[in-house]
Amino acid sequence: MNELLKDLTPQVLGILVRRGADFAAAEDAVQEALVEAVRHWPDQMPDEPRAWLVKVATRKLIDAQRAESARRRRELKVQLEPPPGPTEHSDDTLLLLSRCCHPDLTPASAVALTLRAVGGLTTAQIAQAFLVPEATMAQRISRAKRTVAGGSFDTPGDVQAVLRVLYLVFNEGFTGEVDLAEEAIRLTRQLAAATDDPEVAGLLALMLLHHARRAARRTSSGEVVPLAQQDRSLWDTAMVTEGVEVLQGALARDRLGEYQAQAAIAALHDDAATAEETDWTQVLEWYDELLALSDSPVVALNRAVAVGEADGPLAGLRALDGVDPDLPRWDAVAAYLHEKAGECAEAARLYAVAAAKATNAAERDHLTRQAARLNASASSGSA
Template sequence: MDERLLRSLTPEVLGVLVRRGADFAAAEDAVQDALIEALRVWPADPPRDAKGWLVTAAWRKFLDATRSEAARRRREDRVDDEPPPGPATGTDDTLQLYFLCAHPSLTPSSAVALTLRAVGGLTTRQIARACLVPEATMAQRISRAKRTVSGVRFDRPGDVATVLRVLYLVFNEGYSGDVDLSAEAIRLTRQLAAVIDHPEVSGLLALMLLHHARRAARTTPDGGLVPLAEQDRARWDTAAIAEGIGILQTALSRDRLGEFQAQAAVAALHADARTACETDWVQIVEWYDELVRLTGSPVVRLNRAVAVGEADGPRAGLAALAALDPSLPRYSAVAAYLHERDGDPRTAARLYAEAARAAPNLPERDYLTRQAARLNTDNDRGTPAS
């Protein structure tokens, strides 16, 4: 049984049912039932046309469910004309499903869950494990999301930017359990790139590939955090880096710069440096300037302050930081790093400890705690800051 094939066909089959007039929630349930049937039947009797088999099976499941509900009997007259079995049409409804799952009425967490279910073909259990929530909680989240988008019709072009934000949220969920959501997000973004020609789609795909290429070097064997400057670059995936840079160059050549292309350009400059010392920080600051212009994001300005500190010295970085709100996530960590580089280890130690208390995850908290402890030990011994 080719599970990848089933997952890749899921959005296409779901799209066919929705286009035939099925309610989204009912159609999604029918497709899931058809997938279960396929897992039971296909090992002994594989179909010649997998998509056609799934469309026929899902449509029958949908009709059975429709007939069994008294509240939908009037609707049955409209949908009871079953198409004959045979090869499925070549129409690809995947793009419509992306826009449906990224509907503005959904919360970000619901949009991520629905995208993984409807477009990614993952089970509720897989999504729950990957997002580190109980299965019952995830089932409720998906059910609410399906009810929210049921009956939505697309009479206007969807918002590509919203779809890309949802995919980036999926990517940043990372890895847990039996589903690697970073790899899944890359797969889904490749799928999106195949049905829509947009430079920001390419920019997001490039960004994901460039970040994912460094994954093996990001943590120690026991799960500890390894900062970019300390990573073993021999462990980076050079094939993914080359692919990401190639995709980015093609996107940039279209002269329609967007947020994800600019982020990918920063990642490409990091990936292109053979050592941390060879990083072109001046260019990185220039790309952050573009990102500030495009987004105005305080988080982008925070990252820019780090780059300024590397390009022009820690005093310049601290000056850039001074214009920002200290309540920003990771503000204290950035301030600690710049103060340490500026030769003020006592302030840096205090800020590292403060940043550790506010850290969003255990590896980051442990890393920041170790930095504070290191500087406090050096301060007690009178050792000069490195």
């Protein structure tokens, strides 16, 4: 039942807001309707769960308005209507996500509102996922709802803004009782079903191809395992296959975008039976495509690694010369390429520098181990 309610939450909220309800009031009403569903459905499941929720949420809206002072009471715009048809669900998915990713919202607020309004997560679950107090998250969500209140709800917003927010959700991974990576995939699937934009399919493919490697990314003690050293038998081959199929469908539309190019690179990594069998020439070609699309310094940094693998570490270091050295991970990439070039002392120094700049403990510990490994090797060689 919980999965059904999570799927129905954005549909019901989208319907109420499309009919004219204030966003914040509608979101509160839907949450109250969900409570009623949890209370009553175990005894008797309605024949039309979505219509039931729409009716109960509408009644909650009416009750809330009747509770207001006479001065502020106004005619309720939301009218009880027949159960919504399937097209209303498809239309509202993108509209509702667009509202949650309003340009006036900060990325953090857009993510929180998306998880609350579209994902159907509780404020407590979202707070736990982002490691902040529940009261802090409640304030963040309330401010976000006030920001988007009163806007029109008839034209989808910027799809790219929606995709950026969904990708932010995906990259949060697993930090609480809710797996945000899986939640992001679920929401992106909904969006992909509501639009034929190939970039939406590209993002879905990218998520699937990265998530397929999840079981191999950490040791049992939580240490980071680099891609080249991962046990590929732990990868989810069914998810890889789905990701490749989704990507092929997107590329066939001949409207290449950044997420499709990123997914193509991920697919080449996932397709290789071993790290040594990776087709780095093709990977580099896709990085060239991606750099032309995005002109991103992060892409340029990753491209330098691909150059180092395809054309040799010295070529990779020359490519790295054109990348801002203040960029996160620059020192780690430089260390990797120097080590491949046989310059182990410089590589050890750079790994130590990268470790000092790391933003999380797992990454810092991994880089520290790389520096210690090279220093130990140098010491044993000189003994």
